Amino acid sequence: MFREKFPPEHLPRLYAEQASVITIREVFDYIRRFKNHLFVLKIEDDLIGHALFPSLMKDIIRLHDAGIRMIIIPGTRAAIERNLKSAGIFTELVNGVRVTPGEAMPHIKLAAMEVTETLISHMAAGNLNGIMGNWIKARSLGVCDGVDFQYTGEVEKIRSEIILKLLDQDFIPVIHPIGLNSVGDAYNLSSNMTASAVCMAMDVSKLFFIGANKGIGYTGLSIPKGAQLHADGFFSNLDPGHVQELIRLNRPVISPQEMEYLEIALAVTSPNNRVKRVHIISGREEGSLIKEIFSSIGGGTMIYSNRHAHIRKATLDDLAELMQLLEGYIKTGNLVMRTREEIVNYIDSYCIYEIDKAVYGCGALFEITSQESDKVSKYGEIGAIAVNPSYKSRGVGQGIMEYLIRLAKKRGLTRLFLLTTRASDWFYSFGFVNACPGDLPGQRRESYNRHRNSRVMMLNLCE
Ligand SMILES: CC(C)(COP(=O)(O)OP(=O)(O)OC[C@H]1O[C@@H](n2cnc3c(N)ncnc32)[C@H](O)[C@@H]1OP(=O)(O)O)[C@@H](O)C(=O)NCCC(=O)NCCS
The missing domain is CATH 3.40.1160.10 (Acetylglutamate kinase-like)
Incomplete structure (x- = not known):
């Protein structure tokens, strides 16, 4: 063609x-x-x-x-x-x-x-x-x-x-x-x-x-x-x-x-x-x-x-600090609600930005395999990106995002997506572009919360 x-x-x-x-x-x-x-x-x-x-x-x-x-x-x-x-x-x-x-x-x-x-x-x-x-x-x-x-x-x-x-x-x-x-x-x-x-x-x-x-x-x-x-x-x-x-x-x-x-x-x-x-x-x-x-x-x-030198996979020992960090932003509506059980079940998907044993920030990469009309695609959803308010604007968030993007590439994922209410401008700087709920992989499309009306953003990793 x-x-x-x-x-x-x-x-x-x-x-x-x-x-x-x-x-x-x-x-x-x-x-x-x-x-x-x-x-x-x-x-x-x-x-x-x-x-x-x-x-x-x-x-x-x-x-x-x-x-x-x-x-x-x-x-x-x-x-x-x-x-x-x-x-x-x-x-x-x-x-x-x-x-x-x-x-x-x-x-x-x-x-x-x-x-x-x-x-x-x-x-x-x-x-x-x-x-x-x-x-x-x-x-x-x-x-x-x-x-x-x-x-x-x-x-x-x-x-x-x-x-x-x-x-x-x-x-x-x-x-x-x-x-x-x-x-x-x-x-x-x-x-x-x-x-x-x-x-x-x-x-x-x-x-x-x-x-x-x-x-x-x-x-x-x-x-x-x-x-x-x-x-x-x-x-x-x-x-x-x-x-x-x-x-x-x-x-x-x-x-x-x-x-x-x-x-x-x-x-x-x-x-x-x-x-x-x-x-x-x-x-x-x-x-x-x-x-x-x-x-x-x-x-x-x-x-x-x-900054990646300070980032590691989260473990259950981090649970209390992780929840405390996320809860602050869940209350303000920046982040979607996640229960303790959900975090425990997916703890391997989370990473922690830590310096001298203090948690500066966190993030998560959830892998999703989608099959539509015989085509299998490996997606990654970025979520739970949060930086301790005392350490904002020091490149911690950037470090976490770069780490997760690298990880996604290493795992052979083809596309990253995320849902955000207040940080779309920030995600543009990593190459994410606007998309719509219809672009989400099957199961995420179905669970998309229309009431929350988050913006959908995508990053193609194959370019
Ligand atoms: C968004 C967030 C992760 C950025 O982390 P950070 O460590 O402060 O960011 P960095 O140091 O890497 O980058 C700082 C830059 O991003 C900008 N920025 C921060 N939050 C922003 C937002 N919501 N929208 C647009 N730009 C933003 C800052 O103004 C700063 O710009 P400058 O370097 O020109 O001064 C952090 O502010 C945060 O935890 N926000 C609340 C939770 C949230 O909204 N998470 C995203 C959910 S999808």
């Missing part, structure tokens, strides 16, 4: 069109998912002279236009090196950290200003308001292992309330790595550590390190089991377990720069923080930033917080 309708010579074009439709849909889904999210972009200053730098800045402007909020932290190492060299000042690097003598500070401040102004003028060319300011309280790094770091500082506090106001007014704050102490003395800060401090202080969902390298390289390293590799010589996906193992196996041979990326990624994706992903990408590749955000392919190394 398909062949009759579309002769073979038309197929390549058809497939290409199909692929571009899928890509366009994927982009729309990502735009919806990331609208109003806050991203931190740390951009190395040695990219500034590169032919693709204007294109990177234009992509940042596009992201802003798509509703993504951003803070930019410029790296200033190349400009500092240049300024110090022309002033004839030598500074020492200890484990990748610069010792900053007082005489170097004016040149370092000037370098930070120059880089920041360049970024802001690129944004201005695209009608975007970048704004530079000092929103970091800093203190001296002091003496470490006998080395006096002099005017090298560390972040004491990020004045996030001011930054938030600027973001609300549509500005892109550019935070250069110079901090002031309580009496106004300036300190030279690490831009990576500044980016990390901003992620810890604010509700950031993604942190990007944009530099010359495509990602964390693996050539010559011992590779942790399960880490995903890209043929071009860098890791593509790592979870915190892989990162810890990578550091343990290779500490002496990993460069200080990459070690800093890895350690920051571990810190900011820990369960106490909200960053879900850290991306290390090259600014010398056309479109690397938007590719990383708007496609599932990506082009660099992504380190993701492993």
